[in-house]
Amino acid sequence: MKHGKKYQDSAKLIETGKLYDPDEGVKLALQTAKTKFNETFEISVRLGVDPRQADQQVRGAVVLPNGTGKTVRVLVFAKGDQAKAAEDAGADYVGAEELVAKIQGENWFDFDVVVATPNMMGVVGRLGRVLGPKGLMPNPKSGTVTMDVAKAIAEIKAGKVEYRLDKSAIIHCPIGKKSFTPEQLTENLTALMTAIVRAKPAAAKGVYLRSVVLSSTMGPGIKLNPLKF
Numbered sequence: 287m288k289h290g291k292k293y294q295d296s297a298k299l300i301e302t303g304k305l306y307d308p309d310e311g312v313k314l315a316l317q318t319a320k321t322k323f324n325e326t327f328e329i330s331v332r333l334g335v336d337p338r339q340a341d342q343q344v345r346g347a348v349v350l351p352n353g354t355g356k357t358v359r360v361l362v363f364a365k366g367d368q369a370k371a372a373e374d375a376g377a378d379y380v381g382a383e384e385l386v387a388k389i390q391g392e393n394w395f396d397f398d399v400v401v402a403t404p405n406m407m408g409v410v411g412r413l414g415r416v417l418g419p420k421g422l423m424p425n426p427k428s429g430t431v432t433m434d435v436a437k438a439i440a441e442i443k444a445g446k447v448e449y450r451l452d453k454s455a456i457i458h459c460p461i462g463k464k465s466f467t468p469e470q471l472t473e474n475l476t477a478l479m480t481a482i483v484r485a486k487p488a489a490a491k492g493v494y495l496r497s498v499v500l501s502s503t504m505g506p507g508i509k510l511n512p513l514k515f
Contacts, residue, residue, distance in 0.1 A: 292320040297506045305511035308479075311500050312471045316464065319502035324355070325464040326503050327471060331457045331482060332496040341489040344451045347428040348481040352470040353445030355463030356398075360439050361385065363402040363410050363424075368435050372401070375436035376443060386412055395420070401430045401438045421450070445474075449482060455496075457482060464502065475500070479515040 296318035306314060312327075319325045335342040361379040362372040372380045379385065379397060386409055388394045400417060402410045402424040410417075410424060417423040424430040428448045432438050449459045461474040479498070486494050495512035 293504065293506060296320060300506060300508055305509050308475055308510055308514055309468065309472050311508045311510045312475065313468050315500050315502055315505065315508050316468060316471070318505035318508070319464045321504050323503075325505070326355075326460050327462050327464070327466075328458060328460050328501060328503075329475060329478060330497075330499045330501070330507070331459075331479070332498075333451065333455050333457065333482075333490075334493045334496050335451065335455055335487060335490045337451050337453055337455050339489065342487045344457065344482065344485050344487065345425075345427050345449065346481060346485050347430075347446055347448045348477055349441050350445040350447060350461065350474040351477055352462060352466060352474050354447060354460055355466060356460075358399055358442055359397045360442055361397040361400050362435055362439070363400070363406040364435055365403075365406070368403045368433065372435045372439060375439040377401070377435070377439050382406065383409060386410070389413055389416065395422075397422075399430065399442050400424050401432070401435055401442070403433055403435060404431055407431060421448075447478070449478065449485075461500075476515075483515060 299314060299317055315327060333344060335344060359378040362377040363382060364372050364380060365382050369380050400422045414423060429438055447459055449457045451457055459478055461478055462471045495515060498510040498512050499507040500510055501507040
């Protein structure tokens, strides 16, 4: 794969084979983010688990101390008092069957997170085939299936992110923007990694954190020392 001059210049700053301490890696990542737009920083964590086994799944959510730097659009499936609570809490869209029809009929996806009350999951279940592949299906483990919709919305707007193991046993998750300070990015990184370590399945054997790589949207990957987490 051919990379541009900015990418190649950034890659020269990274010492081949070195595992960087988290704070050192974050500062280096900020140096390698050379584009004019506000790049997103993402962490990629390879875990020593078998994603094919039900008892080795790793999934959860954590509120990043400094947020994600992104404005998150929240859709809530709720009725009655919960719908009113969702509107008061700042949900971008609130509804029930009519939202299902809109998503199915218009292929409408102008939202980033979906929250639902438990009694609405029968309705939301009709959207499993379209929401599931996009990672938008509400789930109790990530706190998006709840009767306390106001709390869920507040946490999401404050910077709650969901982490989930993919088929390659890797978790990809954003930790902030180029506009953040090194300290803010390091705090977010530490909070996310602490949550992932705590979520280690009892069935997992051997080395849990195989590799941790930090990168900006257009920058090269920087390998962090897993032992520091």
